[in-house]
Amino acid sequence: MIPMVDLKVQYLQIKEEIDRGILEALEKTQFILGPNVAAFEEEAAACLGVKHAVGVASGTDALHLALAAAGIKEGDEVITSPFTFIATAEAIRYVGATPVFVDIDPKTYNIDPARIEAAITPRTRAVLPVHLFGQPADLSAIEALCTRHGLLLIEDCAQSFGADFGGRMTGTIGALGAFSFFPSKNLGCYGDGGLVTTPCPEMAERVKVLRNHGSKVRYHHSVIGYNSRLDEIQAVILRVKLKHIKEYSEGRRRVAHLYSELLAGTGAITPHEDGKGTHVYHQYTILTERRDAVMKALSEAGIASAVYYPIPLHKQEVFAAECAGVSLPVAEEVASRCMSLPIFPEMTDAQVREVAAVVASVLKG
Structure with missing residues (x-):
């Protein structure tokens, strides 16, 4: 796992x-x-x-x-x-x-x-x-x-x-x-x-x-x-x-950049760094039209994945009344296609490659 x-x-x-x-x-x-x-x-x-x-x-x-x-x-x-x-x-x-x-x-x-x-x-x-x-x-x-x-x-x-x-x-x-x-x-x-x-x-x-x-x-x-x-x-x-926060951030960035390299050409939209600051990758989130298929394949391979966040806040029941008629198309589109892959500073390159291989097998298969 x-x-x-x-x-x-x-x-x-x-x-x-x-x-x-x-x-x-x-x-x-x-x-x-x-x-x-x-x-x-x-x-x-x-x-x-x-x-x-x-x-x-x-x-x-x-x-x-x-x-x-x-x-x-x-x-x-x-x-x-x-x-x-x-x-x-x-x-x-x-x-x-x-x-x-x-x-x-x-x-x-x-x-x-x-x-x-x-x-x-x-x-x-x-x-x-x-x-x-x-x-x-x-x-x-x-x-x-x-x-x-x-x-x-x-x-x-x-x-x-x-x-x-x-x-x-x-x-x-x-x-x-x-x-x-x-x-x-x-x-x-x-x-x-x-x-x-x-x-x-x-x-x-x-x-x-x-x-x-x-x-x-x-x-x-x-x-x-x-x-x-x-x-x-x-x-x-x-x-x-x-004391280790710099090391942890560098570890997350290493994992993220390897993911992006391995997923290039698969059709997945990988995270964008705008160059204005340093991204520390609390999550590594991709966009794909085949989210359910990718998550199913990962699960079958013993690999976790998650969706952050499936329902934008203006679409949540608690805000339904005050946000009635509100359309925020970019947030809605991203929420419908986003999924996050495992990421932590101690993750090995072999683990990253294993995850990426499953994702690629679905998107390129």
């Missing part, structure tokens, strides 16, 4: 340091907002090149608290992509705002900057691009547009830890960035975890208060907050893995 991601092989490579760090944390018994959380926040901020990084309980919470800290509220609109996991839009709803979906670029699958301006209304407060599959959205165009219209730029970096745009790391360009550390992510823990980044000390302080029941001082509550603190044990794991 070749899985989508092999967490076991990665764990075994860093097992000694992971196990030692967890045991030390257990001995210290400082489990909530302990020293490893504080250390990870500092190390992550240094790695990304941002002034402030605040650990929270999940990537979804990172989005939620970033929007809340930015003052996004009921009656506001936030422009985002329809081709993403629902957490992006859920977080907008959590603060009472309305997600406004804009179609995607047909090559990168990220939100299309050329289509954003037409969606701006007097109620628009922010643009929330998603760095999908590990490729940065076109932040130069989006940043310029936000500046021109007085809008906040908030980055969804759930899939892009380690990616850069023009030499600047994702999560450091907007007013706030939101990261996920779900186990399968490029930087993943062994449960849920998230991070909010910002250059603004006031924003960082708001996130810290919001994550801890609206409290700066114990039993003194200035606002209604949440219970969304990064777990100390997860911070131990993230500190170990953070």
